[in-house]
Amino acid sequence: MQIRYPGIFFLLLSIYVCWVSLKLGLGTLHKPGSGFISFWSGIILGILTIMMLIQNIWIDKVDRTEEKKEKTHWRTVILALVSLFICILIFERLGYIISTILFVGFLFKCIEKKGWFVTILASLLMTLASYYIFKVLLQAELPKGIFGF
Amino acid sequence: MESLNALLNGFSVAFSLMNIIYCLIGCLLGTLVGVLPGIGPAAAVALLFPTAMRINPIGAMVMLAGIYYGAQYGGSTTSILLNIPGEATSVVTCLDGYQMARNGRAGPALGISAFGSFIGGTITIMGLVLFAPLLANAALKFGPPEFFSLTVMCMTMVTYLSRGSFIKALMMVPLGLILATVGMDPHTGTFRFTYGTLTLKDGLGIVPIVMGLFGISEVLINVGTPIQRTFLKTKIKDLFPSLRDWKDSKFPILRGTLVGFVLGVLPGMGLSSPFLAYGLEKRLSKHPEKFGTGVIEGVAAPETCNNAEAQAAFIPMLSLGIPANVIMAMFLGALMVYGITPGPLLLRDHPDLFWGLISSMYIGNVMLIVLNLPLIPVWVQILRIPYSFLFPAILIFCIIGSYSLNNNIGDVIVMAVFGVVGYLMKRFDFEAAPLVLALILGPLLEDNLRQALLISKGSFKIFITRPISASFMIVSILILASSLFRLRPKVKVEEVS
Numbered sequence: 001m002q003i004r005y006p007g008i009f010f011l012l013l014s015i016y017v018c019w020v021s022l023k024l025g026l027g028t029l030h031k032p033g034s035g036f037i038s039f040w041s042g043i044i045l046g047i048l049t050i051m052m053l054i055q056n057i058w059i060d061k062v063d064r065t066e067e068k069k070e071k072t073h074w075r076t077v078i079l080a081l082v083s084l085f086i087c088i089l090i091f092e093r094l095g096y097i098i099s100t101i102l103f104v105g106f107l108f109k110c111i112e113k114k115g116w117f118v119t120i121l122a123s124l125l126m127t128l129a130s131y132y133i134f135k136v137l138l139q140a141e142l143p144k145g146i147f148g149f
Numbered sequence: 150m151e152s153l154n155a156l157l158n159g160f161s162v163a164f165s166l167m168n169i170i171y172c173l174i175g176c177l178l179g180t181l182v183g184v185l186p187g188i189g190p191a192a193a194v195a196l197l198f199p200t201a202m203r204i205n206p207i208g209a210m211v212m213l214a215g216i217y218y219g220a221q222y223g224g225s226t227t228s229i230l231l232n233i234p235g236e237a238t239s240v241v242t243c244l245d246g247y248q249m250a251r252n253g254r255a256g257p258a259l260g261i262s263a264f265g266s267f268i269g270g271t272i273t274i275m276g277l278v279l280f281a282p283l284l285a286n287a288a289l290k291f292g293p294p295e296f297f298s299l300t301v302m303c304m305t306m307v308t309y310l311s312r313g314s315f316i317k318a319l320m321m322v323p324l325g326l327i328l329a330t331v332g333m334d335p336h337t338g339t340f341r342f343t344y345g346t347l348t349l350k351d352g353l354g355i356v357p358i359v360m361g362l363f364g365i366s367e368v369l370i371n372v373g374t375p376i377q378r379t380f381l382k383t384k385i386k387d388l389f390p391s392l393r394d395w396k397d398s399k400f401p402i403l404r405g406t407l408v409g410f411v412l413g414v415l416p417g418m419g420l421s422s423p424f425l426a427y428g429l430e431k432r433l434s435k436h437p438e439k440f441g442t443g444v445i446e447g448v449a450a451p452e453t454c455n456n457a458e459a460q461a462a463f464i465p466m467l468s469l470g471i472p473a474n475v476i477m478a479m480f481l482g483a484l485m486v487y488g489i490t491p492g493p494l495l496l497r498d499h500p501d502l503f504w505g506l507i508s509s510m511y512i513g514n515v516m517l518i519v520l521n522l523p524l525i526p527v528w529v530q531i532l533r534i535p536y537s538f539l540f541p542a543i544l545i546f547c548i549i550g551s552y553s554l555n556n557n558i559g560d561v562i563v564m565a566v567f568g569v570v571g572y573l574m575k576r577f578d579f580e581a582a583p584l585v586l587a588l589i590l591g592p593l594l595e596d597n598l599r600q601a602l603l604i605s606k607g608s609f610k611i612f613i614t615r616p617i618s619a620s621f622m623i624v625s626i627l628i629l630a631s632s633l634f635r636l637r638p639k640v641k642v643e644e645v646s
Contacts, residue, residue: 006577010320017327024341029607034334034341037595041323041330048320055316077373081569084365084544088561091548100548104541111372112537122538130545138200140553 003056010049017042076111083107095145096135100127152278159504162207163512171208172509175215176516182216183223183239184528185539190220192367194479195359196543199550206487207502211509213483214463217476218270218510221456222517225262226528229255229448239455241427245440245447252443256387257394259525261445262452264390265398267518269406269453273460274510276410277467281496281507285468288493293600294611298621300594303471305625306415308583315632321584328353328584329591336599348559355482355589357551357564359475362581364547365568368540370575375536388522390445398449401430405453413461413473422458423451460510467495467503470593475582478589 018039027033087103094102104123108114114122134140162168182193193216201209224239229246242262249258291299308318331342332352343349390398405426412422430450431440440447462473463480470492472478484491489499496503521528551564571581605611613619 003577006573006579010324013324020342024339029602029609031607032599032602034337034339037591037598038327038330038341041326045320045323045327048316048323052314052316052320055314072373073375074373077369077572080369080372080544081565084565084568087548088558088565091552091561092558096549100545104545107541107544108537114537122541126541126545130542130549134200134549134553138203140199140203140549141556142549142552 003052007049007053007056010045014042014046014049017045079111080107083110092143093145095147095149096142097127097131097149098145098147100130152282155282155500155504156278156508158500159506159508160511162501162505163211163508167204168208168211168505168509169512171204171212172215172513173516173520175212176219176513176520179216179219179221180223180517180521180524180528181531183220184226184531185534190217191359191475191479192363192543193220194476195356195363196546196550198356198359198479198483199554201483202486202554206484206489206499207505209483209487210480210502210506211513213480214506214510215513218456218459218513219517221459222263222266222521223528224455225266225448225452226259226525227532229258229262230529230532239423239452241423241451242448244427245443245445248441248443249445249448254387254443254445257390257445258448260388260522261390261394261398261449263388263518263521263525265402265405265449265453266456267514268402269409269457270460270514270517271511272406273410273413273457274507274514277460277464277507277510280414281464281468281503283468284464285493285496288469291493291617292615293597293604294615294618295621297594297597297601298612298618298625299469299471300590300597302621302625302628303465304583304587304590305628307474307586309628309632313578313580317578318580318583321580321582322587325584325587326591326594328358329588330595335592335596346559348557348563353563353588354551354554354560355479355585356554357560358567358588359479359585360547360551361564361567361569362571362574362585363475364543365564366571366575366581368543369568369572371536372540388525394445397445401426401446401450402453404429404433405450406457408450409454409457409459410461413458414464415473423455426450426454463506463510466491467506468493470495472586472589475585478586482589 021035021039021042024035024038025033026036026039083103083106087099090099090102093099101123104126105119108119108122109116131142135142163172178193178197179190182190194213197213197216201212204212221239225242225246228239228242229250232243232247246258246262249255304322308322309315327342329352331349333340333343333350340350408426408429409422412425427440427447427450430446431437434440434444434446436444462477465471465473466477466480470481470490472481481491484495489495489502547564547568548561551560552558554560574581574584601611602608611618612622
């Protein structure tokens with residue numbers, strides 16, 4: 001049951017890749033075109049996906065009955081992901097320091113459920129320490145944002 | 150003799166002050182990463198990749214190598230004290246290491262794993278000095294068909310030996326090859342799968358993808374299903390093993406070195422080598438029933454083996470340009486960033502880098518043994534840092550690392566997207582290693598395939614009429630056939646952990 005979703009995804013992906021590759025041109029065997037490798041990779045991916053689905057449905061039910069997965073805290077995973085993407089969105093606009101303080105603060109407050117004191121202190125310390133290591137010591141380029149820092 | 154002279158020149162490179170500092174930083178960071186569960190060596194190398202790229206190629210390779218083999222040293226600490234492997238190759242150490250700690254013998258367990266790693270690493274480097282140049286010279290005779298077949302064999306072997314379903318692992322190879330085609334086709338100048346995006350026009354960066362697949366996904370897994378840590382309250386004393394311990398461990402250390410060396414050279418065998426070393430000791434032991442209750446042989450053999458394997462993996466990478474595991478694939482990527490072509494010509498064109506790196510491993514091994522034994526109490530304290538403080542730091546590292554590559558937010562987006570992909574892959578039991586290998590080897594495979602077909606005027610016979618190429622193809626076919634007949638050995642990592 002669980003494997004059906006990735007199976008459908010990979011099948012659709014392989015069809016799409018083959019379609020784009022055909023448009024790119026397969027060339028000849030003597031002189032393969034730009035779409036040659038991706039086309040045959042798409043075909044192989046499609047065949048293997050079908051094999052996986054068949055194996056899962058009729059022949060081998062190992063994947064379904066194998067080990068029981070531990071309970072996942074979906075809320076924390078989704079919160080971590082959403083905050084990561086929001087941080088990426090504001091990263092260049094607000095600059096490294098502000099976006100990282102907000103990001104780390106959110107992780108501590110909403111995922112780890114820490115108190116305000118720990119949240120503010122830890123997010124400030126982590127941001128400034130990473131800024132010092134990467135920007136000052138290693139001279140990495142970090143975005144300044146609209147506030148200029 | 151020639152190798153010895155070259156090695157001495159390598160030492161003069163490795164003994165420069167800056168290279169010693171890079172080696173020291175690499176070893177310390179590697180041990181730290183190995184100690185902390187939740188960041189594997191692959192993620193660590195990926196995280197520090199952009200930083201390493203700011204220094205010269207030799208310094209960068211020396212530091213990244215230090216991280217890699219340092220992580221093998223550090224991984225044992227968590228296995229022994231927490232019963233949680235710091236990284237995958239330390240899984241089997243939990244069996245007897247943790248039991249030894251429970252019996253009040255954490256010190257000798259940590260000590261023998263450090264000494265064993267040192268001995269295994271040092272002997273393997275001698276093998277590296279001996280075999281890598283021989284292999285590189287032999288590989289000079291390789292043409293495009295041989296390199297194509299070798300790449301195919303490498304991918305097949307890595308897939309064959311990955312955990313779980315073979316078909317699922319095999320699916321990751323064409324997926325990796327598809328991802329490798331993103332960007333400009335070097336032969337025709339056509340843009341493939343770029344959708345007018347600047348980030349994609351340069352092709353998908355290896356570093357953001359690896360950071361996403363190994364770093365971000367690991368964080369998501371750990372915040373989603375937190376690890377229960379029960380820290381063993383035991384006094385760590387007698388780090389120097391007794392004479393009795395040495396007597397019991399000397400042959401397991403030697404056999405562990407041999408197993409690690411042989412399997413480290415073969416693509417994809419790394420993860421299974423400590424299991425094999427442990428199994429071998431159990432089979433050869435006069436008291437196999439005691440294995441799992443805290444015998445020192447059960448720690449010495451796998452710990453020696455995983456360090457020997459880590460250093461033996463450099464042989465195919467340096468001499469053939471073929472990575473034996475995903476970390477070696479990243480080393481390959483690092484060399485390419487510097488415009489250095491890995492493979493047989495590396496030894497001829499960049500002897501300083503080749504021998505400097507090998508020599509630095511000797512120095513690194515000495516550093517690790519000298520630093521690590523006194524530092525074990527410090528590492529133990531670091532183990533007490535809660536994961537809630539670690540994962541935001543890992544995420545910050547990932548963001549900075551991927552952004553500072555090209556100062557491009559597109560790379561950070563690629564990293565985050567592949568973080569989600571990696572998380573879903575883990576949830577659905579798809580292996581990331583074959584995907585990364587195919588992604589890195591993809592351009593090499595495509596280029597050699599096109600050249601070979603050009604030489605043969607479009608005939609695929611060229612891959613089976615040339616003896617070396619044919620032998621690689623036969624091995625690949627045998628591997629695929631044996632998987633169909635379910636002859637594949639199972640690496641039951643989860644079972645042990």
